[in-house]
Amino acid sequence: MTAPTLIAGQWRPAKASATFRAENPATKEPLDEFPVSTWEDCDEALTAATEAFEQMRQLSGEQIAAFVEAFAGRIEGRKDEIVKVASQETALPASPRLADNELPRTTSQLRQAAAAAREGSWSMPTIDTKNNIRSMLGPIGPVVVFGPNNFPLAFNSASGGDFAAAIAAGNPVIAKANSSHPGTTKLLAEEAFAAGQAAKMPAATVQLIYRTSHADGERLVSDPRVGATGYTGSRGAGLKLKAAADKAGKPIYLELSSVNPVVILPGALEERLEAIAGEFATSCLMGTGQFCTNPGLLVLVAGDATERFLETVVGKFKAAPVGTLLSAGVAKSLSQGIGQLIRAGAHTLVGGKVAGGKGYCHGNTLLRATGEQFLEAPEALQTEAFGNASLAIVAADLDQACQVLEHLEGNLTGCVYSHTGGADDAAYDRVATPLRFKVGRLLNDKMPTGVAVSAAMNHGGPYPATFPAQWDPKLGIHVT
Amino acid sequence: MTAPTLIAGQWRPAKASATFRAENPATKEPLDEFPVSTWEDCDEALTAATEAFEQMRQLSGEQIAAFVEAFAGRIEGRKDEIVKVASQETALPASPRLADNELPRTTSQLRQAAAAAREGSWSMPTIDTKNNIRSMLGPIGPVVVFGPNNFPLAFNSASGGDFAAAIAAGNPVIAKANSSHPGTTKLLAEEAFAAGQAAKMPAATVQLIYRTSHADGERLVSDPRVGATGYTGSRGAGLKLKAAADKAGKPIYLELSSVNPVVILPGALEERLEAIAGEFATSCLMGTGQFCTNPGLLVLVAGDATERFLETVVGKFKAAPVGTLLSAGVAKSLSQGIGQLIRAGAHTLVGGKVAGGKGYCHGNTLLRATGEQFLEAPEALQTEAFGNASLAIVAADLDQACQVLEHLEGNLTGCVYSHTGGADDAAYDRVATPLRFKVGRLLNDKMPTGVAVSAAMNHGGPYPATFPAQWDPKLGIHVT
Numbered sequence: 001m002t003a004p005t006l007i008a009g010q011w012r013p014a015k016a017s018a019t020f021r022a023e024n025p026a027t028k029e030p031l032d033e034f035p036v037s038t039w040e041d042c043d044e045a046l047t048a049a050t051e052a053f054e055q056m057r058q059l060s061g062e063q064i065a066a067f068v069e070a071f072a073g074r075i076e077g078r079k080d081e082i083v084k085v086a087s088q089e090t091a092l093p094a095s096p097r098l099a100d101n102e103l104p105r106t107t108s109q110l111r112q113a114a115a116a117a118r119e120g121s122w123s124m125p126t127i128d129t130k131n132n133i134r135s136m137l138g139p140i141g142p143v144v145v146f147g148p149n150n151f152p153l154a155f156n157s158a159s160g161g162d163f164a165a166a167i168a169a170g171n172p173v174i175a176k177a178n179s180s181h182p183g184t185t186k187l188l189a190e191e192a193f194a195a196g197q198a199a200k201m202p203a204a205t206v207q208l209i210y211r212t213s214h215a216d217g218e219r220l221v222s223d224p225r226v227g228a229t230g231y232t233g234s235r236g237a238g239l240k241l242k243a244a245a246d247k248a249g250k251p252i253y254l255e256l257s258s259v260n261p262v263v264i265l266p267g268a269l270e271e272r273l274e275a276i277a278g279e280f281a282t283s284c285l286m287g288t289g290q291f292c293t294n295p296g297l298l299v300l301v302a303g304d305a306t307e308r309f310l311e312t313v314v315g316k317f318k319a320a321p322v323g324t325l326l327s328a329g330v331a332k333s334l335s336q337g338i339g340q341l342i343r344a345g346a347h348t349l350v351g352g353k354v355a356g357g358k359g360y361c362h363g364n365t366l367l368r369a370t371g372e373q374f375l376e377a378p379e380a381l382q383t384e385a386f387g388n389a390s391l392a393i394v395a396a397d398l399d400q401a402c403q404v405l406e407h408l409e410g411n412l413t414g415c416v417y418s419h420t421g422g423a424d425d426a427a428y429d430r431v432a433t434p435l436r437f438k439v440g441r442l443l444n445d446k447m448p449t450g451v452a453v454s455a456a457m458n459h460g461g462p463y464p465a466t467f468p469a470q471w472d473p474k475l476g477i478h479v480t
Numbered sequence: 481m482t483a484p485t486l487i488a489g490q491w492r493p494a495k496a497s498a499t500f501r502a503e504n505p506a507t508k509e510p511l512d513e514f515p516v517s518t519w520e521d522c523d524e525a526l527t528a529a530t531e532a533f534e535q536m537r538q539l540s541g542e543q544i545a546a547f548v549e550a551f552a553g554r555i556e557g558r559k560d561e562i563v564k565v566a567s568q569e570t571a572l573p574a575s576p577r578l579a580d581n582e583l584p585r586t587t588s589q590l591r592q593a594a595a596a597a598r599e600g601s602w603s604m605p606t607i608d609t610k611n612n613i614r615s616m617l618g619p620i621g622p623v624v625v626f627g628p629n630n631f632p633l634a635f636n637s638a639s640g641g642d643f644a645a646a647i648a649a650g651n652p653v654i655a656k657a658n659s660s661h662p663g664t665t666k667l668l669a670e671e672a673f674a675a676g677q678a679a680k681m682p683a684a685t686v687q688l689i690y691r692t693s694h695a696d697g698e699r700l701v702s703d704p705r706v707g708a709t710g711y712t713g714s715r716g717a718g719l720k721l722k723a724a725a726d727k728a729g730k731p732i733y734l735e736l737s738s739v740n741p742v743v744i745l746p747g748a749l750e751e752r753l754e755a756i757a758g759e760f761a762t763s764c765l766m767g768t769g770q771f772c773t774n775p776g777l778l779v780l781v782a783g784d785a786t787e788r789f790l791e792t793v794v795g796k797f798k799a800a801p802v803g804t805l806l807s808a809g810v811a812k813s814l815s816q817g818i819g820q821l822i823r824a825g826a827h828t829l830v831g832g833k834v835a836g837g838k839g840y841c842h843g844n845t846l847l848r849a850t851g852e853q854f855l856e857a858p859e860a861l862q863t864e865a866f867g868n869a870s871l872a873i874v875a876a877d878l879d880q881a882c883q884v885l886e887h888l889e890g891n892l893t894g895c896v897y898s899h900t901g902g903a904d905d906a907a908y909d910r911v912a913t914p915l916r917f918k919v920g921r922l923l924n925d926k927m928p929t930g931v932a933v934s935a936a937m938n939h940g941g942p943y944p945a946t947f948p949a950q951w952d953p954k955l956g957i958h959v960t
Contacts, residue, residue: 054913128936135938141917246726249890249943410729433534437621456608458615463729468948 002033003182005041005210006189008048009203015040020211022183025331026091026324026359034182034210041209042216045174046225048204049142052172053227055202057139059170065118067199068167072107072114074191075159079103082187086152089181091324091359092287098153106153106160109453113164122169139170140251141227144220146241148232148255149326150290152181155232158189158208162230162253171227172202176217177210178233180327185210217241222248229253232292234333235384235464242467257384258412258465259296259391260448263401263435265427267419268445269305276417277309280390281316283447285364288323289388290330292459293413293448296384298392299401299431306394310368313392314350317364322357325387331360337385338365344380345373346391364388371395371404378407398427405434410462410469413448414439438462440469482513483662485521485690486669488528489683495520500691502663505811506571506804506839514662514690521689522696525654526705528684529622532652533707535682537619539650545594547679548647552587552594554671555639559583562667566632569661571804571839572767578633586633586640589933593644602649619650620731621707624700626721628712628735629806630770632661635712638669638688642710642733651707652682656697657690658713660807665690697721702728709733712772714813715864715944722947737864738892738945739776739871740928743881743915745907747899748925749785756897757789760870761796763927765844768803769868770810772939773893773928776864778872779881779911786874790848793872794830797844802837805867811840817865818845824860825853826871844868851875851884858887878907885914890942890949893928894919918942920949 002019004011014035022031056064075082083103087094092102116122125136143166147157154160157175166173177185189208196205212220214237221229222244228251231238235256245252264276283295300306325331331354338352351365365388374381374393381391395401414435418424436442440461451459460466482499484491494515502511536544555562563583567574572582596602605616623646627637634640637655646653657665669688676685692700694717701709702724708731711718715736725732744756763775780786805811811834818832831845845868854861854873861871875881894915898904916922920941931939940946 126936128932128934131932131934131936133932133934133936135921135936242726246722249947251948441615452608452611452613454608454611454613456606456611456613456615467729468731 002035003186003210005035005037006193006206006208007041007045007204008207014209017213020179022089022181023328024088024091024359025327028359031088032183034177036211036213037209037216039216039219042212042220045204045207045209046142046220046223049172049174049207050225052202052204053139053141056170056172056205061117061120063199064168064170065114067196067201067205068110068114068117068164070199071159071192071195072110074195075103075107075188078187078191082153082184085187086181086184089184090149090152090326092152097287102151102153105453106156109154109161109164110159112453113168117168139227141171142174142225143171143227144174144176144229146176146229146231146233147178147185148292149178149180149330150287150292152178152184153188156181156185156188158185158192158206162232166230167205172205172207174207174209176212177208179211180329182210214240218244221245221252222250226250231255254467255292255459256464256466258292258461259382259384260293260411260413260415261297261299261405261408261435261439262295262415262417262447263299263405263431264309264417265419265424265431266301266303266305267423267427268417269309270423271419271421273305273309274312277312277316279447281313281320283449284390285317285320285323285388286449288325290326290386291449293451294386295415295448296390297382298390299404300392300394301398301401302394302396310349310366310392313366317350317366320364322355322361322363323388324358325360325362328360330387331362334362334385334387334389337383338362338367338389340380340383341367341385341391344377344383345369346381349392351389362387362389365390367391369393371400374404375400375407382409398430402430402434405431405438408438410465411439412459412461412465413441413443415443415446415448417445440465482515483666483690485515485517486673486686486688487521487525487684488687494689497693500659502569502661503808504568504571504839505807508839511568512663514657516691516693517689517696519696519699522692522700525684525687525689526622526700526703529652529654529687530705532682532684533619533621536650536652536685541597541600543679544648544650545598547676547681547685548590548594548597548644550679551639551672551675552590554675555583555587555668558667558671562633562664565667566661566664569664570629570632570806572632577767582631582633585933586636589634589641589644590639592933593648597648619707621651622654622705623651623707624654624656624709626656626709626711626713627658627665628772629658629660629810630767630772632658632664633668636661636665636668638665638672638686642712646710647685652685653687655686655688656692657688659691660809662690694720698724701725701732702730706730711735734947735772735939736944736946738772738941739862739864740773740891740893740895741777741779741885741888741915741919742775742895742897742927743779743885743911744789744897745899745904745911746781746783746785747903747907748897749789750903751899751901753785753789754792757792757796759927761793761800763929764870765797765800765803765868766929768805770806770866771929773931774866775895775928776870777862778870779884780872780874781878781881782874782876790829790846790872793846797830797846800844802835802841802843803868804838805840805842808840810867811842814842814865814867814869817863818842818847818869820860820863821847821865821871824857824863825849826861829872831869842867842869845870847871849873851880854884855880855887862889878910882910882914885911885918888918890945891919892939892941892945893921893923895923895926895928897925920945
């Protein structure tokens, strides 16, 4: 039976143009069947969300907070089933990854959002008693959330970061499930809806569709009834949605792609080559490399230590098990990405082939190119190969390494490893200057994976990593 | 002699494709001649701004503040000449408007920006000691500022709000003069440059070009070297720049148009018809109606009081002197705007003709249409007629008035006048609900003109009034 959509407070059959099936990427076996909604479903969801939004505007932060907390509790209550389905759909390990890390993170995020809704300072109230002017931020209207494939719980469109932020501020959410984990999304939406019903939230506070045509997706994000859209996913699909939303003057918050450059300075290699090689291999292969902050681009300066470092990493890549990728789509795009890098001049130090693991997989891959090659084809050599693959750029010298950094696109993160005794300090200043403006977050002596949920954490970066860049100062300050 | 541009710290002849002349709108006499820059000028300015930006990043807030304050002092030192040229170019009265209101506002804004640069909390530093994460806002890179025609000083691209905000945050500015007051802009840029030289700011901290082709303007805002653009002006030109910037993933902050609806409820008319008519006429005709917050759309409920109110306003419009418009362009677009409203079904209660004043002018104009007409052609009847003209919509009843409000585009402001004794309270709630989401700022019992420079002042509004809307909550809050 095809799974029902959740529209206007009803779990009901989609007005569907087609169906698709979830798939177990470890076994390549088909799982449940889900509908591709027509515009009719989107239209009904938008109308219902508009009504829900009007009702939500009457609710207190306390009421919203209680609902969100109840939802978090319900996720915990149905933990085993949610983890099981998520693991089936994504091949991510049930434990520790899903049960012990991602699910607690998800409920913690929801509770932080609830606390913010209750406390209310996110609205940044400003009172000018002299001029009798008051201003504050407020909810923006129905928010469409397109969640990514790689966090079936913590960034799920029906339970993740964008969802939590939108709901906490008083916006109803139309969740568009990621096609690689629709069953997980359905379970989460069931709990969100049940929590909403018990808390007397408007019926369409949370709605769920699984998939639409590309044209309907573009129509959805630019519909006059929409307040804003949150999207995390591939650059190609994201830019199409951006173009549609931009044309309509609708805000869209995008996280698109990032190769997360890691610069390792000569003194750091001299000092602790083995340790850094270990950190890099772990960061690169963790979760089969399917993190937004995966270190996809290494920048090194030519020399014996660099050769030894790369050999060490190759050894670790060979020794490490090959993980299963999230879906057939990820496997295909990883192969394509590696192919593009090779066509652009990179050569393979290890891996590069579809092999070595269970289901959809690709051998742990390390590619290599020179700084000169990079400067000749900077765009092609920044192709994101999402998964367990990285490209090492070996620059002739520090000057060329800086030039490489100047040719980077916008990224989420940039890392610099330097000698702890200060031997790299001058080199650090030189590389950090160009790198700083290419990344949203600069890390010192740490790999980019591992994003803490913290008010100080910036997960934005210059376009095309995200848009808007979250460090965007809006021309600095408003003096008028 | 054609005026020089200010590029890379040099006042030098433009690499020009053509020239244009400023014009005195009160006499229609030509004033000085200015160049239309080719891409070569833009390209040189961008390269110089990139270098200036790198240098500015090394400066303290104190150094930037001292420069901005010195600039404010220099504007005051050259006040007579600046006011004289601005008055010649715009027909705005030298006193009190320019000398006593706008110039002090300009220098006050600059000093507020300097204080913000010195104090530094605009960067919103956030420190997470537990996870060892720090984040803060920073400058974004060279900012291109397109200033509007209607505030030759306070929103001038070389001295106004966007300029001050960009510079205070450490961004060099490429000022694109408004073609209706290029001479004023040149004087201000001279003082900004001289203040910068004395304060040892980078040579290209402030640069000035006067005009470019439309294609070069679009190329400018989407150039990889640009950090962001600020634009205030016509919707047509602004949307072309937005499309170019959007495509390149470059932030652009736009203020485009607004008719600033004013709802007058029956009880308010009953109570104080004459006073409100006076406030409306003053707000509407002040500055010959050339304010971004000019009340261009009245919403009234049919009845005897409404008829008396409109008669009173007509009397005041007839009795008031007809001001001079800012330029030939404003006069032309005002005539066109009024023509479009009439073609959409509005009829003229007073004015409607080019007559009555000095130079470029148009009789004080009040048009009228029914709520039914508005609902049939909501887009056409929201045509902005920038200048001394307003359209009164007389709705059959409060229901219809609410429908009218639901069909509004985004605006900067919305005003509701209601009975001070509470007789309109139920009606207020009904109209304020739809109005709230169509405007950036809701005013009670006050006309929209008069924008205080205050941290509590929101001068943004839903698209297409501005983009982004400054009340935009970015999905509410960031919990990750």
